[in-house]
Amino acid sequence: MKAGDMFDLKGRVALVTGASSGLGVQFSRALADNGAAIALVARRANRLKSLKDEIEGKGGKAVAIEADVTDRAAMTRAFDAAEKAFGTVTILVNNAGIAHGGRAVEMPAEEWRKVLSTNLDSVFFWAQEAARRMLAAKKQGAIVNIASVLGLMVAKGAVAYAAAKAGVVQVTKALAVELAFKGVRVNAIAPGWFVTEMNDDYLASEAGDKIKREIPMGRFGKEGELNGALLLLASDAGSYITGATIVVDGGQVIQIKG
Numbered sequence: 001m002k003a004g005d006m007f008d009l010k011g012r013v014a015l016v017t018g019a020s021s022g023l024g025v026q027f028s029r030a031l032a033d034n035g036a037a038i039a040l041v042a043r044r045a046n047r048l049k050s051l052k053d054e055i056e057g058k059g060g061k062a063v064a065i066e067a068d069v070t071d072r073a074a075m076t077r078a079f080d081a082a083e084k085a086f087g088t089v090t091i092l093v094n095n096a097g098i099a100h101g102g103r104a105v106e107m108p109a110e111e112w113r114k115v116l117s118t119n120l121d122s123v124f125f126w127a128q129e130a131a132r133r134m135l136a137a138k139k140q141g142a143i144v145n146i147a148s149v150l151g152l153m154v155a156k157g158a159v160a161y162a163a164a165k166a167g168v169v170q171v172t173k174a175l176a177v178e179l180a181f182k183g184v185r186v187n188a189i190a191p192g193w194f195v196t197e198m199n200d201d202y203l204a205s206e207a208g209d210k211i212k213r214e215i216p217m218g219r220f221g222k223e224g225e226l227n228g229a230l231l232l233l234a235s236d237a238g239s240y241i242t243g244a245t246i247v248v249d250g251g252q253v254i255q256i257k258g
Contacts, residue, residue: 006237010035013086014234015078017069017126018096020047022196023146023226027093028055028062030227031234036091037061039082043068061086069096069122079129090141091234092130094123094168097146099198104159112160119164124171131175131184140183144233145172147190149249165190169245176243185242187233192249194221216251 014031018024020042032038032055040048040062048064055062063085067074082089097119100111127143134141150158151165169188176186193211195203202208203220212219229246232238247253 003237007231007235008035009091009231009235012036012091012234013039013082013089014091014093015039015041015082015089015130016093016095017041017122019051020044022198023191023194024093024095025051026223026227027095027230030224030230031091031093032058032060032062034231034235036234037063037086039063039065039078039085039089041065041067041069041078042096069126070117072125075122075126075129079133083133088133088137088139089130090134090139092126092141092143093230093234094126094143094145096122097164100160101157101202103157107160115160116164116167119161120167120171123168127171127175127186131179131186134184135182141185142234142238143175143184143186144230145186145188147172147188147245149190149192149247149253151190152245152247152253172245173243180242185233185238187238187241187243188245189226189229189233190245190247190249190253191226192221192247192252194223194226214252215249216254219250221248221250 009031014036016024016028019028019040028038028040040051042048045066052062052064065078065081067078100115123145130143145168147168148165150162151169154162172186172188179186226248229248
């Protein structure tokens with residue numbers, strides 16, 4: 001089988017959360033470019049509309065769905081809308097997330113809950129809903145959860161974020177064990193430092209220079225450098241991979257762990 005055939009997503013329906021900016025936009029483009037119909041989910045409807053128009057302008061299929069990932073009712077409506085447009089979602093990319101920085105001893109309870117709710121709780125509930133619908137439709141599929149290198153190591157000022165992303169890694173493994181026999185694969189990607197709207201100011205600072213020195217490749221990730229891992233896990237090229245977390249970080253975790 002040729003590589004192009006292995007990664008071909010024609011006939012697949014993908015739903016990407018956090019699709020209005022950053023990595024979510026990149027993931028959506030990559031899936032659409034390889035043939036998947038895309039349900040774009042985020043809170044910022046105007047940005048989703050622009051991305052939808054872009055994908056359709058290149059001959060792809062997309063639907064824009066406004067939803068907050070922490071709202072369970074909105075989640076149900078989003079899957080319903082995706083199914084109405086294209087059929088059962090067989091690829092879920094759990095990408096939505098928020099960042100937090102600050103000393104652990106000063107973190108308000110509501111901030112801890114907000115980060116965990118968005119970065120961990122929503123990952124589980126959207127994966128649960130996707131799996132339920134795949135099983136009901138007797139469809140095989142792939143769930144790709146976006147974790148982080150901070151789920152595998154720690155850094156000052158990131159206790160809630162690190163705890164949530166470590167939870168994503170464990171949720172991924174647990175779901176993989178339960179769903180493998182039904183043909184639903186569950187994997188994660190743990191990106192290192194990629195410049196996005198969420199962190200561009202921080203990475204342009206002295207702190208960013210310090211982080212860069214800790215990365216063996218000596219640079220931050222570039223746009224598109226997560227697409228290979230995503231397409232591997234979403235397509236038939238990764239048909240025997242489940243419960244894995246693929247680290248894409250320029251060697252940072254290896255450098256720190258030694």
